[in-house]
Amino acid sequence: MHVYHDQLEVRTNGKKLYEITDDVQSKVGNRGVRNGTVTIFIQHTSCSIVVMENADPTARRDLENFLDRLVPEDADYFTHDSEGSDDMPSHIRMVLTHTSETVPIVDGKMQLGTWQGIFLFEHRRAPHRRRIFTTIIGE
Amino acid sequence: MHVYHDQLEVRTNGKKLYEITDDVQSKVGNRGVRNGTVTIFIQHTSCSIVVMENADPTARRDLENFLDRLVPEDADYFTHDSEGSDDMPSHIRMVLTHTSETVPIVDGKMQLGTWQGIFLFEHRRAPHRRRIFTTIIGE
Amino acid sequence: MHVYHDQLEVRTNGKKLYEITDDVQSKVGNRGVRNGTVTIFIQHTSCSIVVMENADPTARRDLENFLDRLVPEDADYFTHDSEGSDDMPSHIRMVLTHTSETVPIVDGKMQLGTWQGIFLFEHRRAPHRRRIFTTIIGE
Numbered sequence: 001m002h003v004y005h006d007q008l009e010v011r012t013n014g015k016k017l018y019e020i021t022d023d024v025q026s027k028v029g030n031r032g033v034r035n036g037t038v039t040i041f042i043q044h045t046s047c048s049i050v051v052m053e054n055a056d057p058t059a060r061r062d063l064e065n066f067l068d069r070l071v072p073e074d075a076d077y078f079t080h081d082s083e084g085s086d087d088m089p090s091h092i093r094m095v096l097t098h099t100s101e102t103v104p105i106v107d108g109k110m111q112l113g114t115w116q117g118i119f120l121f122e123h124r125r126a127p128h129r130r131r132i133f134t135t136i137i138g139e
Numbered sequence: 140m141h142v143y144h145d146q147l148e149v150r151t152n153g154k155k156l157y158e159i160t161d162d163v164q165s166k167v168g169n170r171g172v173r174n175g176t177v178t179i180f181i182q183h184t185s186c187s188i189v190v191m192e193n194a195d196p197t198a199r200r201d202l203e204n205f206l207d208r209l210v211p212e213d214a215d216y217f218t219h220d221s222e223g224s225d226d227m228p229s230h231i232r233m234v235l236t237h238t239s240e241t242v243p244i245v246d247g248k249m250q251l252g253t254w255q256g257i258f259l260f261e262h263r264r265a266p267h268r269r270r271i272f273t274t275i276i277g278e
Numbered sequence: 279m280h281v282y283h284d285q286l287e288v289r290t291n292g293k294k295l296y297e298i299t300d301d302v303q304s305k306v307g308n309r310g311v312r313n314g315t316v317t318i319f320i321q322h323t324s325c326s327i328v329v330m331e332n333a334d335p336t337a338r339r340d341l342e343n344f345l346d347r348l349v350p351e352d353a354d355y356f357t358h359d360s361e362g363s364d365d366m367p368s369h370i371r372m373v374l375t376h377t378s379e380t381v382p383i384v385d386g387k388m389q390l391g392t393w394q395g396i397f398l399f400e401h402r403r404a405p406h407r408r409r410i411f412t413t414i415i416g417e
Contacts, residue, residue, distance in 0.1 A: 001140040001279040043391030045331040051238040053184040058219040080336040099329040113182030140279040190377040197358040252321030
């Protein structure tokens with residue numbers, strides 16, 4: 001059994017989902033682990049990691065629109081707005097989604113379902129560089 | 140230290156919570172791992188894994204009703220509806236809940252709290268066969 | 279590779295976020311694991327574990343206010359209310375946030391981002407003693 005850490009950097013350009021499935025699988029492949037798990041952890045509080053439908057882009061746009069309505073930018077009781085109107089909603093959207101996900105690895109491949117992809121969900125409007133840790137535990 | 144993968148299949152019959160605590164504990168018991176973790180991962184994007192109150196069925200019904208209201212089937216801005224009105228809401232409900240959970244194992248038993256159960260949360264109306272991975276890491 | 283379990287007890291005093299970052303890091307330090315992961319698991323169904331912005335307390339208050347509005351205590355369709363009006367909302371708030379989080383450990387330190395803290399999110403009004411498991415897997 002071994003543990004391997006790797007890092008990914010993703011450049012984002014506005015509020016939406018960015019697929020990272022191939023990047024994560026590539027880290028798994030490079031480490032040569034046949035059986036185990038990979039934990040994907042994002043080191044930020046204004047974007048998330050989600051597993052989401054990866055076949056139809058309309059599903060992702062509907063999800064983005066839903067979250068824009070669920071967590072509006074102009075709630076009059078928000079006081080944490082030093083970085084603009086998308087600042088506080090970004091933290092709430094992160095808490096309602098996920099900071100880490102753990103995916104099984106069998107025969108060197110992540111065991112995602114047919115329609116599952118791994119995505120970075122960016123909640124800020126301005127461009128950002130986002131850092132993701134992948135930690136593989138296995139043999 | 141070892142890693143063991145197992146699979147569960149659950150047949151669902153409509154939008155609700157299906158308890159799988161005993162099935163997961165049974166996988167843990169069969170593998171004979173005394174100390175470690177079990178990660179429960181669901182290979183779908185229209186149902187979830189949640190840890191929830193398992194004593195009172197009214198708590199589960201209230202949760203189901205809350206999500207039906209939070210993510211309505213008839214939102215006029217949804218465009219991803221090729222599989223019916225419960226298609227897009229199922230993906231959103233999945234993102235707002237969980238794809239994976241990791242539970243500690245001590246002396247061969249999952250360390251759930253007194254009122255905690257592990258549930259598959261089905262978000263589609265039609266019957267489905269759902270596949271769940273359990274990955275046990277421990278010794 | 280080894281696995282180590284520890285427990286934390288946190289006394290809460292009303293609905294809000296309680297930071298536990300230093301307590302978790304202290305468990306990691308005591309076990310002497312240099313590389314691996316720590317899984318934080320909460321053994322309750324009316325409070326959560328979240329990773330959240332830890333610099334500005336106004337961000338936490340805005341999050342608390344958002345959840346009070348998203349999951350109101352007086353929804354007329356709730357039937358699970360034997361323990362009071364904050365009983366059912368506490369379970370929903372737990373399902374919408376997280377029961378477990380897994381954080382990478384490198385050189386003996388959790389790899390949290392600059393603004394990330396780990397918090398117990400209490401969803402009940404009355405004082406409670408809450409039990410958290412930390413499970414460290416690594417070498």
